[in-house]
Amino acid sequence: MADLDGAMLGAWCAAALRSATPLLLAMLGETLTQRTGVINLGVEGEMLMGACVGFAAAATTGDPAWGLAAGALAGLALSSLHAGLVLGARANQIGSGLAVWIIGLGLTSYYGRPFVGGRVESLRPLGAHAADVPPVLRAVLDQITPTAPLALLLACLAGVWLYRTRTGLMWRTVGESAEVARALGLRPARIRLQAILLGGLLAGLGGAVLSVDYTQTWAQDITKGKGLVAVGLVIVARWNPFLVIPTALLFGASETAALRLQASGIAMSPSLLAAMPYLLALLVIVLSQARARRTGAMPADLTAIFRTG
Amino acid sequence: MPRERRARALASAALAPLVMAGVFLLVAGGFFLSIGKPPLRTLTDMVLFAVGDAYSLSETLVKTAPILLCALATLLPARLGLVSVGADGQLFVGAIFGTAVVLAWPAAPAVILLPAMLLAGIAGGAMFGLVPGILRGRLDVNETITTLLLNYVGALLVNALVYGPWKDPGNLGWPATAAFPPAATLPGLLGTRVHAGLLFGLVAAVVLAAVLGRSRWGTELAVLRGNQKVGRMIGLSFPRQAMLVMTLGGGLGGLAGICEVAAIQGRLQPGLSVGYGLTGFLVAWLSGHRPLLTIVVAFLIGGLIAAGDSLQLYAKVPAASATILQGLLFATTLAVGGIAGRLRRADG
Numbered sequence: 001m002a003d004l005d006g007a008m009l010g011a012w013c014a015a016a017l018r019s020a021t022p023l024l025l026a027m028l029g030e031t032l033t034q035r036t037g038v039i040n041l042g043v044e045g046e047m048l049m050g051a052c053v054g055f056a057a058a059a060t061t062g063d064p065a066w067g068l069a070a071g072a073l074a075g076l077a078l079s080s081l082h083a084g085l086v087l088g089a090r091a092n093q094i095g096s097g098l099a100v101w102i103i104g105l106g107l108t109s110y111y112g113r114p115f116v117g118g119r120v121e122s123l124r125p126l127g128a129h130a131a132d133v134p135p136v137l138r139a140v141l142d143q144i145t146p147t148a149p150l151a152l153l154l155a156c157l158a159g160v161w162l163y164r165t166r167t168g169l170m171w172r173t174v175g176e177s178a179e180v181a182r183a184l185g186l187r188p189a190r191i192r193l194q195a196i197l198l199g200g201l202l203a204g205l206g207g208a209v210l211s212v213d214y215t216q217t218w219a220q221d222i223t224k225g226k227g228l229v230a231v232g233l234v235i236v237a238r239w240n241p242f243l244v245i246p247t248a249l250l251f252g253a254s255e256t257a258a259l260r261l262q263a264s265g266i267a268m269s270p271s272l273l274a275a276m277p278y279l280l281a282l283l284v285i286v287l288s289q290a291r292a293r294r295t296g297a298m299p300a301d302l303t304a305i306f307r308t309g
Numbered sequence: 310m311p312r313e314r315r316a317r318a319l320a321s322a323a324l325a326p327l328v329m330a331g332v333f334l335l336v337a338g339g340f341f342l343s344i345g346k347p348p349l350r351t352l353t354d355m356v357l358f359a360v361g362d363a364y365s366l367s368e369t370l371v372k373t374a375p376i377l378l379c380a381l382a383t384l385l386p387a388r389l390g391l392v393s394v395g396a397d398g399q400l401f402v403g404a405i406f407g408t409a410v411v412l413a414w415p416a417a418p419a420v421i422l423l424p425a426m427l428l429a430g431i432a433g434g435a436m437f438g439l440v441p442g443i444l445r446g447r448l449d450v451n452e453t454i455t456t457l458l459l460n461y462v463g464a465l466l467v468n469a470l471v472y473g474p475w476k477d478p479g480n481l482g483w484p485a486t487a488a489f490p491p492a493a494t495l496p497g498l499l500g501t502r503v504h505a506g507l508l509f510g511l512v513a514a515v516v517l518a519a520v521l522g523r524s525r526w527g528t529e530l531a532v533l534r535g536n537q538k539v540g541r542m543i544g545l546s547f548p549r550q551a552m553l554v555m556t557l558g559g560g561l562g563g564l565a566g567i568c569e570v571a572a573i574q575g576r577l578q579p580g581l582s583v584g585y586g587l588t589g590f591l592v593a594w595l596s597g598h599r600p601l602l603t604i605v606v607a608f609l610i611g612g613l614i615a616a617g618d619s620l621q622l623y624a625k626v627p628a629a630s631a632t633i634l635q636g637l638l639f640a641t642t643l644a645v646g647g648i649a650g651r652l653r654r655a656d657g
Contacts, residue, residue, distance in 0.1 A: 089647030106632030271469035
């Protein structure tokens, strides 16, 4: 009996992790971008590009791995527009991000039409590779594909890199003060370019994981604000790659809970249940905002963007 | 300032929109070329579909109404330096509140029902705007993120109602409320689908232009936008103004929603807004947050969207192309404006 409960709990956690993976990747990318003092609301559009191109590639080649790779590159490609506008033309970052979002939304609605409602194979679950494991672990492994552990690993690597290496220190310096960085002989624009492109790559990968590996289908505007949630939750994770993991998992768990409650036949509108994750995200953003303000966790150069109208 | 310098500043101010328009036409032409449509032909077709005859013009004006109101809903907070992208959510909640009045008193006479419905719509949008206003004013939570997330909540609230308690059995499973009675229908102007929402938008724009440009309050907002510390020293309260502009802006968004329901859709149903909030944000931005200019830009973008609908019908260009064009227009404006700013700075 205890074993069965354990298996159920394991299945829940696994479902939350799977649901959280796309958000985790996008959040991680945005965290690194914001660390250098650039905010990118275009993450929403980059996720859509990744999801659409990734799905198309997976459907065409029949290989989900190609889909994920293509999706990541598509996200990177769209993020170069944000980089060009923000770094090249010195355009307003909020405006540029929204422009990137609108373009991503339009392009994927346009070119994604033939793929609407299609199905693709996901990556093989980890359980398929493990023959003899206890039921608790089995419940987890049968639901998890390699993308989830990959995302967790990337977040940890990014954390170690950001706080323990020379280049990580350079990125953080640029985010705190481009002027100081310049005085040290660093080139802030180049580092910000790298950060925006890396953020786009991870957002695109997150989108591809969503369409290819999680829902296994493509629908117009499939991300439904996940990229925007990611930008908001970066505040909650206090610009720390390690804290991205629990924050994304919290959102993933709320999404899973909404789906499970709906499936259990609860007498509550599915739309209201679907609104819960957004409200939860709002709640944690509000709760953590006061803290972030007190502790000054926000990269200093980023505060300047929020202050100017 | 030497006269020569002032003349040059004037010339560049006039030149920038022309350069933007030129670059955008090139970009749009390139886009049409890439989807295998003749660029010049498609562009001239779009102008014809936007304003070519009385029907096209009326459809453009139909789109202009919600876009103008949503643009003003963005513009007012922007005059305090706030970046609100929440007009869509306000539009949805305004539609809900107005619909609630109609469903509660379907037999009321028009003289009571119409104003009550419109006021309820304004109140709903205002409430939905007040929430991020409080969060920003009192807790310093960034309003861009909260308004963006609340948009999804607003859309889901409409779905919850029209798939749930408000679903009319007479619709044979179609998720929508019962059709509005004639007493709750906004009359069309001159027998077209153009409705009173356009007049509300025009009046609101003129009033805002006068109030923001000439009143003490307009100056208060400008002072606080420029420097909160200075504002505080002369006795102004940023939190109070943040809540006020978000509430008033939300009211305009709500008005857009209930007008769309009562004049165009005739019932509350999903798909009420085709991104009018985001389009309104773009319009407010393009007009530099100047109310009177917003009228012109809202008309132009309304024409773009109406033409997009017609192109889909007659030239088999999917309607998503209108979204792409809006994004390209936004990006072009940001790029040209940004580069112009850089050149000006380099000029000294």
